[in-house]
Amino acid sequence: xPSDRTNQATALLIELPGDGRPMHARLTGAIRAAIAQGRLxxxxxxxxxxxxxxxxxxxxxxxxxxxxxxxxEGRLExxxxxxxxxxxxxxxxxxxxxxxxxxxxxxxxxxxxRPGAPDVNGFPAAAWLRSLHHVLTDPAWSPPVFxxxxxxxxxxxxxxxxxxxxxxLPVDGDDVIxxxxxxxxxxxxxxxxxxxxxxxxxEDPGWFRLREVAAAAGLRTEPVTVDEHGxxxxxxSRAGVTAVICAPxxxxxxxxxxxxxxRRALLAWASRNAATIVEDDYDAEFRYDGRPVGALAGLSRDxxxxxxxxxxxxxxxxxxxxxxxxxxxxxxxxxxxxTSGAGPGIPExxxxxxxxxxxxxxxxxxxxxxxxxxxRDTLLHALHEHHLAVRPDAAPGIAAxxxxxxxxxxxxxxxxxxxxxxxxxxxxxxxxxxxxxxRPPALVLGFGRLPPSRAGWxxxxxxxxxxxxxGTQQAERIDDRLV
Amino acid sequence: xPSDRTNQATALLIELPGDGRPMHARLTGAIRAAIAQGRLxxxxxxxxxxxxxxxxxxxxxxxxxxxxxxxxEGRLExxxxxxxxxxxxxxxxxxxxxxxxxxxxxxxxxxxxRPGAPDVNGFPAAAWLRSLHHVLTDPAWSPPVFxxxxxxxxxxxxxxxxxxxxxxLPVDGDDVIxxxxxxxxxxxxxxxxxxxxxxxxxEDPGWFRLREVAAAAGLRTEPVTVDEHGxxxxxxSRAGVTAVICAPxxxxxxxxxxxxxxRRALLAWASRNAATIVEDDYDAEFRYDGRPVGALAGLSRDxxxxxxxxxxxxxxxxxxxxxxxxxxxxxxxxxxxxTSGAGPGIPExxxxxxxxxxxxxxxxxxxxxxxxxxxRDTLLHALHEHHLAVRPDAAPGIAAxxxxxxxxxxxxxxxxxxxxxxxxxxxxxxxxxxxxxxRPPALVLGFGRLPPSRAGWxxxxxxxxxxxxxGTQQAERIDDRLV
Numbered sequence: 005x006p007s008d009r010t011n012q013a014t015a016l017l018i019e020l021p022g023d024g025r026p027m028h029a030r031l032t033g034a035i036r037a038a039i040a041q042g043r044l045x046x047x048x049x050x051x052x053x054x055x056x057x058x059x060x061x062x063x064x065x066x067x068x069x070x071x072x073x074x075x076x077e078g079r080l081e082x083x084x085x086x087x088x089x090x091x092x093x094x095x096x097x098x099x100x101x102x103x104x105x106x107x108x109x110x111x112x113x114x115x116x117x118r119p120g121a122p123d124v125n126g127f128p129a130a131a132w133l134r135s136l137h138h139v140l141t142d143p144a145w146s147p148p149v150f151x152x153x154x155x156x157x158x159x160x161x162x163x164x165x166x167x168x169x170x171x172x173l174p175v176d177g178d179d180v181i182x183x184x185x186x187x188x189x190x191x192x193x194x195x196x197x198x199x200x201x202x203x204x205x206x207e208d209p210g211w212f213r214l215r216e217v218a219a220a221a222g223l224r225t226e227p228v229t230v231d232e233h234g235x236x237x238x239x240x241s242r243a244g245v246t247a248v249i250c251a252p253x254x255x256x257x258x259x260x261x262x263x264x265x266x267r268r269a270l271l272a273w274a275s276r277n278a279a280t281i282v283e284d285d286y287d288a289e290f291r292y293d294g295r296p297v298g299a300l301a302g303l304s305r306d307x308x309x310x311x312x313x314x315x316x317x318x319x320x321x322x323x324x325x326x327x328x329x330x331x332x333x334x335x336x337x338x339x340x341x342x343t344s345g346a347g348p349g350i351p352e353x354x355x356x357x358x359x360x361x362x363x364x365x366x367x368x369x370x371x372x373x374x375x376x377x378x379x380r381d382t383l384l385h386a387l388h389e390h391h392l393a394v395r396p397d398a399a400p401g402i403a404a405x406x407x408x409x410x411x412x413x414x415x416x417x418x419x420x421x422x423x424x425x426x427x428x429x430x431x432x433x434x435x436x437x438x439x440x441x442x443r444p445p446a447l448v449l450g451f452g453r454l455p456p457s458r459a460g461w462x463x464x465x466x467x468x469x470x471x472x473x474x475g476t477q478q479a480e481r482i483d484d485r486l487v
Numbered sequence: 488x489p490s491d492r493t494n495q496a497t498a499l500l501i502e503l504p505g506d507g508r509p510m511h512a513r514l515t516g517a518i519r520a521a522i523a524q525g526r527l528x529x530x531x532x533x534x535x536x537x538x539x540x541x542x543x544x545x546x547x548x549x550x551x552x553x554x555x556x557x558x559x560e561g562r563l564e565x566x567x568x569x570x571x572x573x574x575x576x577x578x579x580x581x582x583x584x585x586x587x588x589x590x591x592x593x594x595x596x597x598x599x600x601r602p603g604a605p606d607v608n609g610f611p612a613a614a615w616l617r618s619l620h621h622v623l624t625d626p627a628w629s630p631p632v633f634x635x636x637x638x639x640x641x642x643x644x645x646x647x648x649x650x651x652x653x654x655x656l657p658v659d660g661d662d663v664i665x666x667x668x669x670x671x672x673x674x675x676x677x678x679x680x681x682x683x684x685x686x687x688x689x690e691d692p693g694w695f696r697l698r699e700v701a702a703a704a705g706l707r708t709e710p711v712t713v714d715e716h717g718x719x720x721x722x723x724s725r726a727g728v729t730a731v732i733c734a735p736x737x738x739x740x741x742x743x744x745x746x747x748x749x750r751r752a753l754l755a756w757a758s759r760n761a762a763t764i765v766e767d768d769y770d771a772e773f774r775y776d777g778r779p780v781g782a783l784a785g786l787s788r789d790x791x792x793x794x795x796x797x798x799x800x801x802x803x804x805x806x807x808x809x810x811x812x813x814x815x816x817x818x819x820x821x822x823x824x825x826t827s828g829a830g831p832g833i834p835e836x837x838x839x840x841x842x843x844x845x846x847x848x849x850x851x852x853x854x855x856x857x858x859x860x861x862x863r864d865t866l867l868h869a870l871h872e873h874h875l876a877v878r879p880d881a882a883p884g885i886a887a888x889x890x891x892x893x894x895x896x897x898x899x900x901x902x903x904x905x906x907x908x909x910x911x912x913x914x915x916x917x918x919x920x921x922x923x924x925x926r927p928p929a930l931v932l933g934f935g936r937l938p939p940s941r942a943g944w945x946x947x948x949x950x951x952x953x954x955x956x957x958g959t960q961q962a963e964r965i966d967d968r969l970v
Binding site: 026027028057058059060061062063064065066069120121124129132133136137140141147148149150151152153154157177178183184185186187188189190191216217220221319320321322323324331332334335336338339342343344345346347348349350351352 | 510540543544545546547549603604607612615616620623624630631632634635636640661666667668669670673674699703704802803804805806807814815817818819821825826827828829830831832833834
């Protein structure tokens with residue numbers, strides 16, 4: 005049994021003992037040890053996550069987790085265009101290497117501001133279990149023997165009713181295809197579009213996952229700038245593409261809401277060019293200021309593939325979502341979902357249908373909207389107290405969602421700030437992680453999992469990281485006092 | 488809202504009113520009505536399921552369900568090479584058309600012998616709920632915020648332990664990739680193989696789903712004959728392929744167990760040609776006679792992609808499976824699973840881990856093995872009583888699994904027999920549904936959902952269908968008495 009592996013092909017000698025811990029934890033420990041022992045010195049360039057994953061025969065997720073963790077610890081630095089390197093001043097430099105079995109998780113005092121996930125501690129486990137219990141014991145909910153490719157008919161109908169009511173989409177159950185989430189839906193769309201539409205416009209900055217999925221299917225991605233009114237529709241016209249992926253409700257990470265004028269222009273462009281708009285209805289459920297905004301597909305379904313999921317509203321781990329195709333693409337998209345061989349479990353599909361029909365979903369959304377709004381307000385207030393003001397007019401994105409973008413002084417090195425912050429016990433993501441072309445420096449701060457009681461502390465750490473010219477070493481001393 | 492649809496482009500005018508029923512039921516009703524009203528006469532050729540699905544903007548599954556249902560009712564006949572037609576003597580010819588809202592399900596007295604599914608009434612819902620409850624309430628089982636592409640580490644380890652113990656595979660947790668099932672795993676394999684291996688050998692007869700998934704990724708499929716010792720390895724060598732998809736433990740639908748000689752020859756072929764064997768470990772858990780047989784991947788993992796799932800052991804609707812790649816393909820296959828954007832929900836992954844670790848899975852398998860063995864024995868006995876003997880030496884496949892293949896007299900028209908059987912209240916599938924090239928006529932009879940109390944009745948119906956030269960009309964009279 006291969007319980008030990010020594011990788012000899014890579015310049016980076018990594019030993020991953022099979023000690024029962026998950027692979028990402030072992031990889032983190034191995035790189036940490038190599039840095040501590042001086043085998044990897046300051047400035048050493050690490051392999052790309054793709055190259056290292058291939059070498060180790062593991063997922064890029066494993067490598068990315070290790071890199072993110074070690075960046076959070078201040079041991080690594082990631083700079084766009086120049087890869088991931090050992091930090092110039094690794095936060096922890098001890099004479100003896102940390103034991104390989106050292107805790108791979110951030111210390112309890114560490115605050116994780118990575119965006120993209122809800123507060124999973126708020127997951128309504130009891131209500132969810134009630135729904136599962138209901139559908140698994142009531143014969144009226146008995147699932148079909150062979151799972152239909154489009155999903156359980158009852159869930160198709162429930163999602164259609166929800167989309168009519170909450171997102172203004174004129175659909176019925178047959179129009180809805182149940183998926184494992186937004187990426188699964190995007191993979192089906194990419195497979196259908198790839199032969200005919202080699203080019204697809206993507207938001208810059210934007211969520212890299214969807215453009216990666218599109219690229220994996222062979223689509224050429226063309227970056228298009230996003231400003232405070234959303235994606236630049238004129239630039240799409242100039243990009244020579246016949247498809248676009250965008251998030252009109254709450255663009256990630258800028259938070260921009262696509263303006264009414266641009267919505268009309270985008271639909272007109274799609275209609276003129278028989279093009280396809282992939283609408284990622286991101287964070288639509290969590291809008292705090294102003295009126296709710298309907299989905300783009302609510303204005304016209306003819307050229308819009310609508311993608312939704314419960315990843316931000318319930319838990320990314322449920323892997324449950326939906327896709328509403330334009331009528332002309334329904335057959336092709338359903339065939340693509342069918343040959344993907346994948347879909348959520350039927351009991352969970354029916355449980356979600358029951359969860360929505362029983363009112364538990366709406367209750368949960370109301371509760372979480374209140375929680376997140378308070379977290380946003382507390383963080384904004386704390387940032388303001390530390391003269392890190394994010395005014396609503398300067399950052400319209402904060403009207404919704406689970407994160408905000410904090411502009412940095414124009415000459416800041418956002419990676420240095422992130423590295424110092426990591427040393428100070430705060431994981432934040434530099435805006436450049438989501439950009440294709442350069443943008444002014446900024447931090448993306450996810451507040452979905454930030455308890456209000458920690459907001460003041462976090463804002464203080466950010467102010468400290470921005471003021472310090474040698475924040476890392478200072479942070480070490482401060483952390484010593486906290487531990 | 489598009490609640491009504493009239494399809495004007497197809498020669499087959501089908502109206503699908505949006506009456507709240509699932510689409511397959513509405514399509515079934517619409518075709519049934521068209522036959523009853525004489526708009527579709529005896530012998531009328533229906534569109535292929537692909538063409539009709541595209542026309543209607545629905546899944547092929549929807550059309551196939553409708554065709555299977557109407558074939559079961561004796562209204563349609565499917566013949567290989569000549570498509571699906573309205574039966575020469577539709578079983579039900581009433582003066583007034585059946586109401587559109589007529590029950591689309593088979594009558595209660597109808598027996599469904601379609602193979603490929605376990606008895607979902609045996610699904611251990613209470614034990615499964617206990618496992619779900621456990622993992623959703625015990626903080627020690629708290630899922631990761633972002634679902635890892637390879638699956639929940641705890642389930643990877645549990646599956647590895649199960650495969651070591653039950654299937655003889657020398658693996659640890661990192662070697663296992665969790666999937667939505669066999670087809671999802673096959674889709675990842677096909678995506679990885681397609682650029683380099685345009686040809687893949689497939690079993691003839693064989694389960695069409697895996698070859699469809701391979702073909703959808705652009706792989707050319709080459710049929711290779713299966714005999715009583717399993718797939719013909721010499722024919723694979725001659726086929727000019729560098730990959731093969733096969734089910735060594737219990738070939739579908741012949742039930743053949745790949746012989747030890749052929750196992751060695753297959754591995755030697757793969758080693759010589761740097762080829763890939765996709766091992767579909769079908770029905771391995773339900774072996775009644777003789778010793779359990781280990782997986783091919785247990786002999787050598789170097790060229791074997793192992794695919795497993797709970798579809799036959801628990802419920803196809805759970806959509807939970809796993810893939811064990813050869814070490815050299817691990818990175819590529821994990822990347823393919825990752826960009827598929829799909830995977831089972833983390834709570835269900837952890838619940839299955841708990842279900843196995845608690846011993847509930849083994850208990851369930853023991854219980855179902857006993858149940859299925861009894862069903863097999865009862866059906867064999869009943870067939871024998873009606874002089875439809877299936878001797879173990881003539882049909883080695885019945886040593887395992889959930890179905891058997893009943894050879895028909897050499898001049899029988901298996902489609903006519905299936906059609907007559909449908910009129911007699913029994914859905915069986917002709918062997919030709921799974922063949923690529925002609926084979927002697929046979930029926931595939933799934934006994935997994937056949938209560939022993941109905942076995943004698945079923946055997947009698949089969950004998951009747953084989954004796955009758957005009958079974959359909961006779962059946963109608965008999966059915967009238969039964970209703």
